[in-house]
Amino acid sequence: MRLPSALVCSVALSLLAWSGLASAAGLDELPKDIQQRLYNKDMLDPQQPIGPSAYRDWKAPRKAPWTIGYASSYAGNTWRAMAMDRLQNVIIPKWKKLGLLKDVLVTQSNLKDSVQIQQIRQLVDQGVDAIIVCCSNPTALNQSVKYAYDKGVPVFSFTGYLTSPYAVNSSNNYQLGGFQVGSALANQIGGKGNVLVVEGIPGTSGSDSQDRGMKAGLASHPDVKITGDVAGMWTDQIGQAEVQKWLATHPGKLDGIVVQSAAELGVLRALQQSGRPMVPVTIGGETGALCYWRKHPEYLKEAYQLWPPGDDIELTWNIMMRTLQGQGPKIQSVLVDSVKFTFDDVKKRMGEDCDENSDKWENVGIENWGGTDYLDQFFLRPADPEKYKP
Known part of the structure; x- marks a missing residue:
């Protein structure tokens, strides 16, 4: 069946208008210095998702306090331990005190994609309001991310990206x-x-x-x-x-x-x-x-x-809270700069009596790793997430 020419023209104009909006949204809304420094195509993973976020106009179906799922893929190294330490001893107490967090449910898949996929679905079915994942295969989780999205549950990936258009990613430009x-x-x-x-x-x-x-x-x-x-x-x-x-x-x-x-x-x-x-x-x-x-x-x-563990998980947590509050992330991936250390920096951080066998990590501080003012630039309706009133 042939469509009337007027209708064809109308549809074509609509598509052109939509594509213009799409190209103007997301990356082009970021400050030019951030675009040039962190999203330069010559220094960006070609699969890194940098389109407009699916959560630009999204609102959480339920009011705070929220329940969060953390579908971790691995617990067998010092980095994961330090990320968990920040989550349990700093982030959870802080956000519970703010009245915005009810609970955090944690799962571990031990590098098995099929297990992590099932755990994400289980967390959704248990009624979490958002899910955090870490360091995962970029494509294996996409169907479970869509399952979560369809149930009103956004998924946030830190220390690496997911290619699903329904995920929000945060990391260094690796x-x-x-x-x-x-x-x-x-x-x-x-x-x-x-x-x-x-x-x-x-x-x-x-x-x-x-x-x-x-x-x-x-x-x-x-x-x-x-x-x-x-x-x-x-x-x-x-x-x-x-x-x-x-x-x-x-x-x-x-x-x-x-x-x-x-x-x-x-x-x-x-x-x-x-x-x-x-x-x-x-x-x-x-x-x-x-x-x-x-x-x-x-x-x-x-x-x-490139990835201070405590700061990395706090970065994605702050992005998640802003999204749940309806601030509207502009882009699928929020990227941050590496932090350079010189010997003078190391000397300031530790004395000669330091332990060469220490399995701890040096974080750089959340304000140096995507702090409040920095994240404001990635949201359509930026506000201090700690001052949010349900």
């Missing part, structure tokens, strides 16, 4: 951060030499983005050669074991190691136990690794914190 880390290591070794790459958990968006960026940073120095690639699984014990095995089977010259936290402490131990020279190892936020640098001032020139 591809850019990885490039900064890779470039710093290349500069540290004089722009030439053999480098071992220690990935995180392959298949997760945060790990894959960082890995791509780190390798691009190394590749920007043509005389740097990647001679090995192992998976540290964001866990010190695994990173140590994998690097020990690699060192035992690759006796050739090694000039540096680029590693994703949380595994740098294990990688340092592997080097120390190997009897090889202590070549530069990139350091993120692990306190024990930073302490090694504190006691060896010439070891590194700089380091980058």
Whole structure:
């Protein structure tokens, strides 16, 4: 059946108007400096969702106090422990006192997508008002995210993204951060030499983005050669074991190691136990690794914190609370800058009596990791979420 020409024209004009609105919404509404710094296509994971948020005009079906679900994918490393510590000992008491939180229900899937999918559905069926997920496969959860959305439950992903249009993501720009880390290591070794790459958990968006960026940073120095690639699984014990095995089977010259936290402490131990020279190892936020640098001032020139655990979970929590309050996120992914550490920064944070075996983390502070004024720029109706009255 042919449509009348007038109707065709009308539909076409409507689609053009809609597409114009869509292109103007979201990314284009952010300040230009943020767009250029954190959303530059040359330094952004090509799968990172940056379209208009599905929650721009959304309102929570129920009034506060709210019940929140945390569908965690893994609990087996120090980073997850520190994130949970901030949640349980700072965030939950604070928001209960504000009268905006009733309870938090926590599940663990131990890196099994099928289990996490089922747990998300169970949390929705139990009546939670929003769900937080962490560090997950970028596509595996999409159907469960849509299930939650259809039931009026938004899903918030931190430390990595979900590709579902019904998720809100928050993190560092990991591809850019990885490039900064890779470039710093290349500069540290004089722009030439053999480098071992220690990935995180392959298949997760945060790990894959960082890995791509780190390798691009190394590749920007043509005389740097990647001679090995192992998976540290964001866990010190695994990173140590994998690097020990690699060192035992690759006796050739090694000039540096680029590693994703949380595994740098294990990688340092592997080097120390190997009897090889202590070549530069990139350091993120692990306190024990930073302490090694504190006691060896010439070891590194700089380091980058890409995911302070306590600050990361508090960032997504604040985005979630603003969304539940109807502030309207502009864009699917809220990205923040890496934080650079120099030796002077480390010296200020810890004394010479620090513990090289500490499995704690150095956070940078929520105001330095997407604070109130920064987040205001990502919402259509920004307001201090702690002053919200139901």
